[in-house]
Structures are given as structure tokens and as C-alpha cells.
Amino acid sequence: MTGEPGDGPTPNDPTWAAAQVHPGVRAAAAWTWRLLIIAAGLYALGKLFLYAEEVFVPVAIAILLSALLSPLVAWLQRHRVPRSAGVLSAVVLTFAIIAAGLTFVVQQLIVGVPRMSGDVAASIAKARRWLETGRLHLDSDSLRNVSNDMITWLKEHEASIATGALDTATVATKLVTAALLTIFLLIFFLYDGHRIWDFVTKIVPSAHRVHVRGAGDAGYRTLQSYVRATVLVAFIDAVFIGIGLAILRVPMVMPLMALIFLGAFIPIVGSVAAGSLAVLVALATHGWFTAVLVVVVLIVVMQVEGHVLQPFLLGRSVKLHPVAVILVIAIGLMVAGIVGGLLAVPVLAFANTAITYRPAEGADQDEFVEEPVDLPGEETS
Known part of the structure; x- marks a missing residue:
């Protein structure tokens, strides 16, 4: 049966089967396979990152450092300092500050940990007395059994602990290698970043290259x-958190400040983790009242950060929804651990701006092609 003209496609028509499917189902299917392909691509990129993370991590860190230092290099160049000298000065100054800070923190840990051990022991003894005489009424035998179980666990796992200690030299070697590679890449990104970007984008078809x-x-x-x-x-x-800890006489203020500084680079998650460690140190050394005061200090500082500092300093161009931040950090932590959590939000900020980019109306495309691109290198004037 062929049907009359204008009655629509017939079973013999190649489009007949597609016409029987509801438009909503067709749209859902089209979105589904596209999203699956995107997810598969992201998964493959994550696996590739993990496979060659010893290369990709220094590259990512070098790009972040170049983003931080390129304004300084441009400022030195505007003041008639040769670009090569400006790049070397910025890199040497940055790593000298990092090395000095790490050295000072390690020294503080060496001095502070033995001093704090006595306070921790006293706090443990106090907690044990409270467990024995408080509402729980635990007897000494129960507490002794818990201690024996912990000692037994340590003895059973002492082989793995020793293996981890032996791996310290290997980890140190990898860190030194990664640091040297990062410095090498940072120098070239700062000195010749725009030419590197121009060369990389030559793989893009000329119609879309601009x-x-x-x-x-x-x-x-x-x-x-x-x-x-x-x-x-x-x-x-x-x-400001360090000032609060110093006023409350919490030990190891400088190492805790260093951890809080580093934790802030992983938004929300890092700050909470570093702050929790400060609370635990206060609890172990001075008791619950000081720990509560440390929590109050953390809440006040975090509120000022979230409602004043970040909106004022970042502005709308880098504004990301907290849900997106949490999700991308979780994905980064699952894919690449701490490094993934550190790099997740910068990657999201970069991708958010790059994907939504629209060239200015009336811009001369030919002139724009000749203009050097500031990625990652000197700023365009």
C-alpha cells in the first residue's frame, strides 16, 4: 500500500522508521550519544594524564606559575630590563622564596614536635582519666586492651611501614626531577610562551585558528x-588564622600557617582540611575550649574570604558556582589525587572562559592573527 500523495512517508520510504519515533526520544538519543562520547573523551584524557603524570604535572604547574609571574616579567620589561634577565630574576626569586619557606617550616616542625609531644601525652592521659571516671565508666582493662590492639596492628604492619620509609628516597628523587622540569618549562613559558602557543595552534584548521x-x-x-x-x-x-592561633598559644603556628596557605589552593576542601588539623592540634594541646575558639577564628576568616575577598579579587570573570567547584574537585581527587584537586579549579576556570569566548565585534581578524598571543608568556599591549 503506497498511500496518497501528502499522506507522509510510507513503510517503503527510508524516512518512515525515523518518523515513527517521537521527537523527544530522538532529541534524548542525540544528546545521550554526544554526552557519552564527551565522557569517554574526558575519561581517556584522565587516563593519559595518569599514565604520563610525571610529565603533565610539571607542565601544569609551570603554566600556573607562568600565569602568576608573567605580569612581573612584563613589568620588568617595561622598565627596560631585558626579557631574559627578567625571566631569570622572577624564577630565581620565586624558588628562593619557596625554598626559604620550606626550610623555615621544617625547622619549626623539628623544634615544635618534641615540645608538643608532652602536651599531647598529657591530653591523652587526661582523656583516659575522663573515660575512666566520667559517664562512660570505662575500666583500665578496656583501655589497656585498646592500646594493645593498636600496638599489635603496628607490629603486623611494620613491614609495609618500613617499605614506605624505604620508598622515601625514590619519592625524593621524583620530586627533584619534577622540580627541575618545572623550572625548565617555566623559563621557556615565560620567555617564549606566545610563540609556543602559536606553534601548538597550527594543528587547528586555518578557518578556526584565530x-x-x-x-x-x-x-x-x-x-x-x-x-x-x-x-x-x-x-x-x-x-589572620596564624595570628588567631598565636593569640590562643596553639603550638606549631608557622607549620599550620603553611598548611593553611597551601590548602587554600584547593577551594573549600583544602581550607576545611587544613583548618581541621589546626583544630585537632589545639584540642590535643589545650583542650576543647581552645579548639572551639580556633573553630570560631576559622569560621570568621572563611566568611570574610567567601563574601569579601574572593568576590572583590576574582570578580565575575572567574566566578564559579560552588556546586561546580565541589564536583570538579571531587573528580580531580578521584582521577589524580591531591594534584588533581589542585589543578581542577584552574582548569575549570580556563575552560569556562575559553569555551564561552566571543571575539569583539568589528575586530580586524587579519590584524589579530599577527598579534602575539599571551599564552603563556608576555602580555599583549
Whole structure:
């Protein structure tokens, strides 16, 4: 049966089967296979990152550091300092500050841990007395059994603990190698980053090359704003929380400040983790009242950060919804651990700006192609 003209496709028509499917189902199917392909691509990129993380992690850290230091290099160049000298000065100064800070923190730990051990022992004894004489009325035998179980566990796992200690040299070697690679890449990113970006984008078809370069430039500027603001916010958090800890006489203030500073680079999650450690130290050394006061200090500083510092310093260009931040950090932690959590939000900020990039109306495309792109390197004028 062929049907009359205008009655629609017939079973013999190739489009007949598609016409029987509801348009909503067709749209859902189209979205589904596209999302599956995107998810598979992201999964493959994550696996590739893990497979060669000893290379990709230094590259990512070098890009973040170049975003932080490129304004300094540009400022030195504007003041007639040769670019090569400006790059070397910025890199040497940065790593000298990092090395000095790490050395000071390690010294504080060496001095502070033995001093704190007595306070911790006294707190444990006090907790044990409370468990024995408090409402729980635990007897000494029960507490002794718990201690024996802990000692037994340590003896059973002493082989793995020793293996981990032996692996320290291997980890140190990898860290030194990664640091040297990061320094090498950072120097070239700062000195010749725009030419590297131009060369990389030559794989893009010429019809889309201008747009990709502009999107990369916009994303890198967002990355610059994000890194500078994050460093400043982390510094302010560490200083004011450190002042609060010093007033409350919590031990090891400088190491805790260093951890709070580093934790601020992983938004929300890192700050909570570093702050929790400060609370535990206060609880172990001075009791619950001081620990509660440390919690109050943390809440006040975090509120000022979330409602004043971040909106003022980051602005709308880097504004990300907290749900998106939490989800991308969780994915980063699952894929690459602490490094993934550290890099997740900068990658999201860069991608958010690059994907939504639109060139300015009336811009001369030919002139734009000749303009060097600031990724990652000197800023365009």
C-alpha cells in the first residue's frame, strides 16, 4: 500500500522508521550519544594524564606559575630590563622564596614536635582519666586492651611501614626531577610562551585558528586573575588564622600557617582540611575550649574570604558556582589525587572562559592573527 500523495512517508520510504519515533526520544538519543562520547573523551584524557603524570604535572604547574609571574616579567620589561634577565630574576626569586619557606617550616616542625609531644601525652592521659571516671565508666582493662590492639596492628604492619620509609628516597628523587622540569618549562613559558602557543595552534584548521588563539588568550588571562587572587587570598587566610592561633598559644603556628596557605589552593576542601588539623592540634594541646575558639577564628576568616575577598579579587570573570567547584574537585581527587584537586579549579576556570569566548565585534581578524598571543608568556599591549 503506497498511500496518497501528502499522506507522509510510507513503510517503503527510508524516512518512515525515523518518523515513527517521537521527537523527544530522538532529541534524548542525540544528546545521550554526544554526552557519552564527551565522557569517554574526558575519561581517556584522565587516563593519559595518569599514565604520563610525571610529565603533565610539571607542565601544569609551570603554566600556573607562568600565569602568576608573567605580569612581573612584563613589568620588568617595561622598565627596560631585558626579557631574559627578567625571566631569570622572577624564577630565581620565586624558588628562593619557596625554598626559604620550606626550610623555615621544617625547622619549626623539628623544634615544635618534641615540645608538643608532652602536651599531647598529657591530653591523652587526661582523656583516659575522663573515660575512666566520667559517664562512660570505662575500666583500665578496656583501655589497656585498646592500646594493645593498636600496638599489635603496628607490629603486623611494620613491614609495609618500613617499605614506605624505604620508598622515601625514590619519592625524593621524583620530586627533584619534577622540580627541575618545572623550572625548565617555566623559563621557556615565560620567555617564549606566545610563540609556543602559536606553534601548538597550527594543528587547528586555518578557518578556526584565530578563534582558538583568542579563546586561549582569554582563558589564560582568566587563569592569571585566578592564580593571583588565590595566592593573595591564601596569604591573607594564613596570616589572620596564624595570628588567631598565636593569640590562643596553639603550638606549631608557622607549620599550620603553611598548611593553611597551601590548602587554600584547593577551594573549600583544602581550607576545611587544613583548618581541621589546626583544630585537632589545639584540642590535643589545650583542650576543647581552645579548639572551639580556633573553630570560631576559622569560621570568621572563611566568611570574610567567601563574601569579601574572593568576590572583590576574582570578580565575575572567574566566578564559579560552588556546586561546580565541589564536583570538579571531587573528580580531580578521584582521577589524580591531591594534584588533581589542585589543578581542577584552574582548569575549570580556563575552560569556562575559553569555551564561552566571543571575539569583539568589528575586530580586524587579519590584524589579530599577527598579534602575539599571551599564552603563556608576555602580555599583549
